[in-house]
Amino acid sequence: MAATALTGSPPSQPSLTHPPPPPRKLTTVKALSESPGLSSIPSIYTFLKQPYHEPVSDTEEPIPTIDFSLLTSSLPDERSKTIRELGKACRDWGFFMVTNHGVPERMMKAIIEACREFLELPEEEKRGISGKHVLDPIRFGTSFNESVDEILCWRDYVKIFQHPEFHSPNKPPSFREIALEYSKRVRLVAREIIRGISESLGLEKDYIYETLNPENSLQLIAANLYPPCPQLELAMGLPPHSDHGLLTLLIQNQIGGLQVQHKGKWVNIDPIPNSFLANIGDHIEILSNGKYKSVLHRAVVNNRDVRISIAVPHGPALDAIVSPDSKLVENVGNPPAMEL
Ligand SMILES: O=C(O)CCC(=O)C(=O)O
Ligand SMILES: [Fe+2]
Numbered sequence: 001m002a003a004t005a006l007t008g009s010p011p012s013q014p015s016l017t018h019p020p021p022p023p024r025k026l027t028t029v030k031a032l033s034e035s036p037g038l039s040s041i042p043s044i045y046t047f048l049k050q051p052y053h054e055p056v057s058d059t060e061e062p063i064p065t066i067d068f069s070l071l072t073s074s075l076p077d078e079r080s081k082t083i084r085e086l087g088k089a090c091r092d093w094g095f096f097m098v099t100n101h102g103v104p105e106r107m108m109k110a111i112i113e114a115c116r117e118f119l120e121l122p123e124e125e126k127r128g129i130s131g132k133h134v135l136d137p138i139r140f141g142t143s144f145n146e147s148v149d150e151i152l153c154w155r156d157y158v159k160i161f162q163h164p165e166f167h168s169p170n171k172p173p174s175f176r177e178i179a180l181e182y183s184k185r186v187r188l189v190a191r192e193i194i195r196g197i198s199e200s201l202g203l204e205k206d207y208i209y210e211t212l213n214p215e216n217s218l219q220l221i222a223a224n225l226y227p228p229c230p231q232l233e234l235a236m237g238l239p240p241h242s243d244h245g246l247l248t249l250l251i252q253n254q255i256g257g258l259q260v261q262h263k264g265k266w267v268n269i270d271p272i273p274n275s276f277l278a279n280i281g282d283h284i285e286i287l288s289n290g291k292y293k294s295v296l297h298r299a300v301v302n303n304r305d306v307r308i309s310i311a312v313p314h315g316p317a318l319d320a321i322v323s324p325d326s327k328l329v330e331n332v333g334n335p336p337a338m339e340l
Contacts, residue, residue, distance in 0.1 A: 028123055028156045029142055030306075033227035040231055045152050047236045056259060056266045063260075063269060064089035066278075068189065069100040071196050086193070087200030090280055090288075094295030095260050095269070098193065098249070098276040103185045105274045108251050110174075111182040112308055115223035116253075117172040119156050119308075125171060137167035154235035154301045155226045163187065163219035164317075179221060183312065186276075187219055190247050190314040193278060197247075201288055203325060208246070208287060212316035218245065219314050226257060226299060226307040237299035237307070245281035245315030252277075255307040261296040283316055289324035 029045075032038070066089060070082040089096035118126070119140075126140055140158040161167045162183035168176040191209060198208040226237040237257055252258070252271060259266040260279075271277045285294040299309070316322055 028119070029152075029154055030120060030156055030225060030227045031123070033229065038230055041154070041229065041235055044150075045154055046234045047151055047239070056268060061262075063267075064093055064096040065272070065275075066096050066098050066193075066196075067100050068098050068102065068192070072192050083196050083200050086196045090197060090200065090284070090292040093260070093262060094293050095277065095279045095297070097272050098189065098278050099272060099274075101189050101276060103182075103189060103276075107178070107182050107185065108274065110178045111221075111310055112251065112253050114172060114175045114178045115158065115221070115310055116225065116306075116308055118158055118169055118175060119223060119225040121171060126169075137161040137165065138169060151236075153238055154229050155224050155237050155299070157222065157224045159223075160221045161218070162221055162312075164216045183219055183221060186249055186312050187314070189276065190219075190249060190312075194246055194314070197280070197284060197292070201291065201325070201328060203327065207325075208284075212246070212283075212320045212322070216317035216319070217314065218316070218318065219312060222311045222313060224299065224307075224309045224311070226301050226309075228303050228305060229301040230303060232301050232303050235301050237301045240296045240298040242285075242294040242296055243279060243281040243311075243313055244283070245313045246283050248279050248281060248311050248313040249276040250279070250309055250311045252309040253307065255302070255305045257299045257302065257307045258309070259298055259300060266298070281313065281315070283322045286322050287325055287328075289328040291328060 032042075064085065066082060066086050070078045071086065073079045073082070086096070138158065138160050140156070142156055143152050158169070160169070160179065162179065166180060166183070168179050170176070191214070194209050195205045199205050224238065229235045240261070250258075250271075254271075254273060256268060256270050258269045258271075258277070260269050261267075269277065279297065280292050280294055282294045284292050299307075301307070
């Protein structure tokens with residue numbers, strides 16, 4: 001089921017003694033969360049391994065922050081200091097905040113609102129624009145891995161390809177213009193961070209970016225809407241996963257819920273307003289020969305507020321072959337002096 005969420009119990013085999021179960025109702029999690037008097041969640045949303053049974057720490061150690069204006073500074077000392085900080089953030093956390101990035105706050109708010117409007121459309125209005133295949137340019141639904149998941153996430157999502165080909169739903173009408181502008185601006189930020197990561201690994205500035213064919217590089221908008229949940233100890237917004245690709249840049253509507261694995265514990269991340277939360281993806285882990293880790297993260301839900309997050313993953317071209325760089329393979333056991 002790629003396009004729509006299902007509620008009710010999982011399908012059972014028809015038998016001679018029992019009539020077949022009634023067809024399951026198609027709905028969004030948002031609509032389900034607004035059902036009058038909903039006090040418990042359908043079993044198909046119940047995770048066996050529940051998120052709250054594992055330790056969560058509000059770490060005293062703050063998540064690293066990278067000042068984008070210093071990363072792109074024309075002063076060599078400022079830039080190289082920031083690149084060292086970036087390398088340390090990638091090594092120690094795999095996640096970092098990005099401030100002073102130049103993407104206007106109004107643009108960030110506009111894309112959050114456009115995605116909210118799309119995700120709040122009735123299911124019937126969304127149908128017809130979505131496909132089932134993982135490479136279909138616009139997909140929406142609820143689950144994490146549609147083809148195999150038996151448990152559904154407490155979220156509604158839409159994923160829209162932005163590059164190398166731009167796609168947009170036609171509702172709300174403003175979506176196209178906002179997404180086009182936002183994805184272009186975010187791609188520029190991602191390019192500079194990927195250049196910085198390349199240098200932090202001791203590679204040429206453009207090595208990663210150019211090798212992975214920027215003309216055809218992938219960029220998606222992945223928008224998640226997590227409605228309030230009456231049984232939050234049973235539900236999961238998004239189960240633990242690492243991101244594909246090189247770099248994801250995430251914004252949210254200032255409602256917390258993202259947790260990141262750090263030193264064996266889940267850590268709550270509360271992003272700084274008007275900044276991006278960046279994380280490196282699996283392809284950087286491969287390319288760096290494991291020096292930088294693509295870190296597990298997950299989204300938990302709350303019982304009060306709708307949380308919206310917009311993740312923009314950036315990946316190599318679909319036909320790019322990603323392997324550890326030979327310089328980094330040779331340097332195993334003898335890493336270059338990039339410590340702070
Ligand atoms: O909602 C969040 O904060 C996490 C989203 C995420 O990890 C993803 O879309 O890959
Ligand atoms: Fe993710």
